[in-house]
Amino acid sequence: GAGVSQSPSNKVTEKGKDVELRCDPISGHTALYWYRQSLGQGLEFLIYFQGNSAPDKSGLPSDRFSAERTGGSVSTLTIQRTQQEDSAVYLCASSARATGDTEAFFGQGTRLTVV
Amino acid sequence: KQEVTQIPAALSVPEGENLVLNCSFTDSAIYNLQWFRQDPGKGLTSLLLIQSSQREQTSGRLNASLDKSSGRSTLYIAASQPGDSATYLCAVQGGNTPLVFGKGTRLSVIA
Numbered sequence: 001g002a003g004v005s006q007s008p009s010n011k012v013t014e015k016g017k018d019v020e021l022r023c024d025p026i027s028g029h030t031a032l033y034w035y036r037q038s039l040g041q042g043l044e045f046l047i048y049f050q051g052n053s054a055p056d057k058s059g060l061p062s063d064r065f066s067a068e069r070t071g072g073s074v075s076t077l078t079i080q081r082t083q084q085e086d087s088a089v090y091l092c093a094s095s096a097r098a099t100g101d102t103e104a105f106f107g108q109g110t111r112l113t114v115v
Numbered sequence: 116k117q118e119v120t121q122i123p124a125a126l127s128v129p130e131g132e133n134l135v136l137n138c139s140f141t142d143s144a145i146y147n148l149q150w151f152r153q154d155p156g157k158g159l160t161s162l163l164l165i166q167s168s169q170r171e172q173t174s175g176r177l178n179a180s181l182d183k184s185s186g187r188s189t190l191y192i193a194a195s196q197p198g199d200s201a202t203y204l205c206a207v208q209g210g211n212t213p214l215v216f217g218k219g220t221r222l223s224v225i226a
Contacts, residue, residue, distance in 0.1 A: 033213050042218035043204070050211060059213070091158060093214070104149060104206075104214055106159040 002026075004107035006092050012113045013082055021077040021110045025094030032075050033095075033104065034067060036088040043091065049075065082114045117142045121205055121217035128195055129225050136190040136220045138205030143183050149214070150179050150190050151204040159204065163190070195224045 005024040013019050025032050034046040045059035049069045060066070064082075069075040079086055089109040096102040118141045128134050138148070147166045151159040163172045163179040165188070171180040178191040192199060202221045206214040 035216075043206075043216040045213050045215070048213040053211075056213060093159075102147075103161050103164045104208075105161060106151070108158040 004092055004094055004105050006090075006107035006110050008110060009108065010111045010113075012115060015084060015114055016081055018078065018080045019082055019112065021079075021090050021112070023075045023077070023092030023094075023107060025073065025075070025092070026096075026105060027073075029094035029096050029105075030072065031095045031097065031104075032069060033093045034075070034077050035091045035093070037091060037109075038088045046077070046090075079112075082112075084114045087112055087114045117145075117207060117209065117212075117215045119205060119207055119215050119217035121203075121220050123220060124218065125221040125223075127223040127225060130195060130197060132195050132224075133191065133193050134195055134222075136192070136203050136205075136222070138188040138190070138217055140186045140188075140207045140215075142209070143186050144209055145183065145207045146210055148179075148181055148188050148205065148207050150177075150188075151206065153202045153204060153219070155201075162203075192222075195222075197224045197226045200224050 007022045030051040032049040035043040047067045048056040064080045067077045089111050091109045093104045093106040095104040120139045122137045149164045150162045153159050165172050165181040176193040181188045200223050202219040204219045206216045208214050
């Protein structure tokens with residue numbers, strides 16, 4: 001596609017339920033990032049995929065969070081047993097290479113509300 | 116650990132003014148620095164990417180500079196317009212590491 005696509009754009013879920021957030025990166029981009037942004041806060045790094053290397057999971061806040069990237073393309077971020085503090089905008093980005101000399105492009109985000 | 120600071124946190128200027136947003140980072144071993152714009156409730160739009168070997172990049176009324184050795188970057192906006200009102204984010208990236216963001220500068224341009 002022309003840009004990074006995220007779905008759904010909005011998600012309301014009940015506390016304790018599991019949710020899956022999807023990210024379609026720009027075709028051919030090997031690096032993919034997940035961040036979250038709580039209301040009025042900066043961007044918090046979650047996880048980083050770079051080609052076929054093991055992902056950098058150092059930003060995941062708890063073991064309720066996991067992510068996978070299938071076939072080097074689409075990525076899914078899963079939050080199990082959601083809590084109210086998980087409410088935030090989850091942003092995905094991709095870039096052409098993992099070496100850091102290329103521009104990162106962001107999707108429009110998924111706004112997650114846990115009630 | 117890389118830390119990015121943006122000053123000021125908020126800025127309000129009258130239309131037509133030139134303005135400068137500041138970004139500083141603690142580890143100068145970066146591959147690139149990128150400036151983004153974020154409108155309320157929206158994702159991030161990339162404005163300018165400066166690679167570590169470059170000193171500045173320009174796009175229209177925007178000019179970004181990079182002084183890697185001192186850990187600083189500035190984003191200069193010429194002849195500001197109300198449509199420039201947004202939050203401006205600075206992010207740096209090292210080799211095979213994720214982007215590290217500042218908390219942003221919230222800009223309001225008053226007509």
